[in-house]
Amino acid sequence: xxxxxxxxxxxxxxxxxxxxxxxxxxxxxxxxxxxxxxxxxxxxxxxxxxxxxxxxxxxxxxxxxxxxxxxxxxxxxxxxxxxxxxxxxxxxxxxxxxxxxxxxxxxxxxxxxxxxxxxxxxxxxxxxxxxxxxxxxxxxxxxxxxxxxxxxxxxxxxxxxxxx
Amino acid sequence: xxxxxxxxxxxxxxxxxxxxxxxxxxxxxxxxxxxxxxxxxxxxxxxxxxxxxxxxxxxxxxxxxxxxxxxxxxxxxxxxxxxxxxxxxxxxxxxxxxxxxxxxxxxxxxxxxxxxxxxxxxxxxxxxxxxxxxxxxxxxxxxxxxxxxxxxxxxxxxxxxxxxxxxxxxxxxxxxxxxxxxxxxxxxxxxxxxxxxxxxxxxxxxxxxxxxxxxxxxxxxxxxxxxxxxxxxxxxxxxxxxxxxxxxxxxxxxxxxxxxxxxxxxxxxxxxxxxxxxxxxxxxxxxxxxxxxxxxxxxxxxxxxxxxxxxxxxxxxxxxxxxxxxxxxxxxxxxxxxxxxxxxxxxxxxxxxxxxxxxxxxxxxxxxxxxxxxxxxxxxxxxxxxxxxxxxxxxxxxxxxxxxxxxxxxxxxxxxxxxxxxxxxxxxxxxxxxxxxxxxxxxxxxxxxxxxxxxxxxxxxxxxxxxxxxxxxxxxxxxxxxxxxxxxxxxxxxxxxxxxxxxxxxxxxxxxxxxxxxxxxxxxxxxxxxxxxxxxxx
Numbered sequence: 001x002x003x004x005x006x007x008x009x010x011x012x013x014x015x016x017x018x019x020x021x022x023x024x025x026x027x028x029x030x031x032x033x034x035x036x037x038x039x040x041x042x043x044x045x046x047x048x049x050x051x052x053x054x055x056x057x058x059x060x061x062x063x064x065x066x067x068x069x070x071x072x073x074x075x076x077x078x079x080x081x082x083x084x085x086x087x088x089x090x091x092x093x094x095x096x097x098x099x100x101x102x103x104x105x106x107x108x109x110x111x112x113x114x115x116x117x118x119x120x121x122x123x124x125x126x127x128x129x130x131x132x133x134x135x136x137x138x139x140x141x142x143x144x145x146x147x148x149x150x151x152x153x154x155x156x157x158x159x160x161x162x163x164x
Numbered sequence: 165x166x167x168x169x170x171x172x173x174x175x176x177x178x179x180x181x182x183x184x185x186x187x188x189x190x191x192x193x194x195x196x197x198x199x200x201x202x203x204x205x206x207x208x209x210x211x212x213x214x215x216x217x218x219x220x221x222x223x224x225x226x227x228x229x230x231x232x233x234x235x236x237x238x239x240x241x242x243x244x245x246x247x248x249x250x251x252x253x254x255x256x257x258x259x260x261x262x263x264x265x266x267x268x269x270x271x272x273x274x275x276x277x278x279x280x281x282x283x284x285x286x287x288x289x290x291x292x293x294x295x296x297x298x299x300x301x302x303x304x305x306x307x308x309x310x311x312x313x314x315x316x317x318x319x320x321x322x323x324x325x326x327x328x329x330x331x332x333x334x335x336x337x338x339x340x341x342x343x344x345x346x347x348x349x350x351x352x353x354x355x356x357x358x359x360x361x362x363x364x365x366x367x368x369x370x371x372x373x374x375x376x377x378x379x380x381x382x383x384x385x386x387x388x389x390x391x392x393x394x395x396x397x398x399x400x401x402x403x404x405x406x407x408x409x410x411x412x413x414x415x416x417x418x419x420x421x422x423x424x425x426x427x428x429x430x431x432x433x434x435x436x437x438x439x440x441x442x443x444x445x446x447x448x449x450x451x452x453x454x455x456x457x458x459x460x461x462x463x464x465x466x467x468x469x470x471x472x473x474x475x476x477x478x479x480x481x482x483x484x485x486x487x488x489x490x491x492x493x494x495x496x497x498x499x500x501x502x503x504x505x506x507x508x509x510x511x512x513x514x515x516x517x518x519x520x521x522x523x524x525x526x527x528x529x530x531x532x533x534x535x536x537x538x539x540x541x542x543x544x545x546x547x548x549x550x551x552x553x554x555x556x557x558x559x560x561x562x563x564x565x566x567x568x569x570x571x572x573x574x575x576x577x578x579x580x581x582x583x584x585x586x587x588x589x590x591x592x593x594x595x596x597x598x599x600x601x602x603x604x605x606x607x608x609x610x611x612x613x614x615x616x617x618x619x620x621x622x623x624x625x626x627x628x629x630x631x632x633x634x635x636x637x638x639x640x641x642x643x644x645x646x647x648x649x650x651x652x653x654x655x656x657x658x659x660x661x662x663x664x665x666x667x668x669x670x671x672x673x674x675x676x677x678x679x680x681x682x683x684x685x686x687x688x689x690x691x692x693x694x695x696x697x698x699x700x701x702x
Contacts, residue, residue, distance in 0.1 A: 022194070025232070026269050033357045033392040035348060036318065038271070057470040063596070090293075091286040092465035095426045096494050098397065099435025103496020104512060115283040115293060123198040123228065123701035129664075144699070145661050149602035149631030 030112040047080035051131040061128040064146035083108040193233035198701035209692040240264040251688040274310040284341040284363040287463030289386040316349035333459040335369030335450040357392040397428040410452040416533035420445035440491035447485035468518040475612040479573035481547040492518035512555040520546040548572040565594040588614040602631040619645035
């Protein structure tokens, strides 16, 4: 029994040693005005990027974006980080995305992933799902779900990436 | 197993792991994937009419593996329903590789052979997608090509058959979509853009019956326009479908149409949106005998607000593809910080109103079903929803969301059978209290009152979060005010998250309900039991 357990652990270690989704793939997403761009072209002049997958009907997603918004000025001043919010809303709700972004005064860069091609390519199962990209565009951290306080952890990781 | 043998196995394993990793790294490739597993153990419960299935256990499992190297990628998805969870079609029973593809992606050309998902326009004419919660996967099996010869013009092509459980629909689908970005072509100023698009879809399913006029081949055409003028946005799409007789539209020889028009106005602190949609005979399937959510070619979500609170989803609207007309208006508004009503931290409002009615019909005929006046509303109300939410941050420690919802739901039309219209009033309050830096509590109170159907409901939810990993929650939905039993539907559970790995355990007593995500619904029977969900991506 012990042996099998060891074997399972080894298999899991194989899988995790291969976890190497290190950059955003070359998949088209849309700007709020409908222009197509490639996710792999997203950049922030060598500074880190937070990429958050969200939708208008997802309560924790909105809570997360609001919580990041509350500390965004401070975060930007200290680290130069940029937030990119990618909506996975489909035809039922994507027309409202621009309205909520302006209505809530979100200063984020926003895109659509209407048929969830980028979401799928990044193996995002549920939203919210947040990625942190370093200055080279490599994914250095990611998390599924949001609970209040997560934004503080994200802040700490951006400020002191070596501690994590 | 002998000790020696086991050591040998470990050694082999380590060597293969090294070789495999080396192979992947020398090819500069990426190996990624995800795993999702939901298992339930059922118990019988006479009060909520939850019958124990023959097998008290059920489990849905999905594993997706992708490997990509440069412009190439390959992948597969394995699914196992052992047996499917209650509410999923029993036709899912079994296991196997359901999705496999090879793909090449460059700026000029993208090519996928095998299984793929694709969407034309807003999906009114064609959308293939996956929604595991609803048990929908109408992915295509065939060829998908996307050409972008210049940065303002894109052509997409699809050719293949749609997935139906572990098999394929009998009809073939082929389609073309073109998108012209005039703003980019003519280098308009920032904030101004104009895009035009057109699609055509053909489905072919051989007909061997006696009617010489019955079509084996059906075409649908669509045109669309998107215009952005700084603060104003306008988009519209129109679809025309040839006569498409199938089981779900009573084999009517009747053309179909869909019209969608959306107007938006946005400025700092204000967002408004008006969306109008009319559908007539637009239910399109790639197999004439399809039922429920099988073989859906296009995507016709309810054009109403998707509510975030439980009681507001007891009576969810589901679009009536056979014929409906209506629309919705949405407003997002933020009162500035420091203003009289905004207070220290500002206040946010969200208002939404939607109305859907029947078409105004005349000339009811046996062969064609009905004819209608295009821009007129019929007399029958299908759905009406007025709702308002006020979101207020009182301090760093307290945020609240209050709301009121007034709904009118034509239960007979949406769910079938003979029922009166359900008129309901819902109030809710949701408070988030930050106890410490990484500890928080959430309290949700809701009440629904109605004189119809199952009468009144009260609901309470308490959630404790210990960021970044633990959540504990308990909830109760109490149905009262009717002559039958007063029933508590409860849930108690916990979840643990570590980065992209998540595990959740809950004990629930769930009512029979219509589960709707993105406007497509699935009937979920009442059940009581233990539920274990695991998800992980790597």
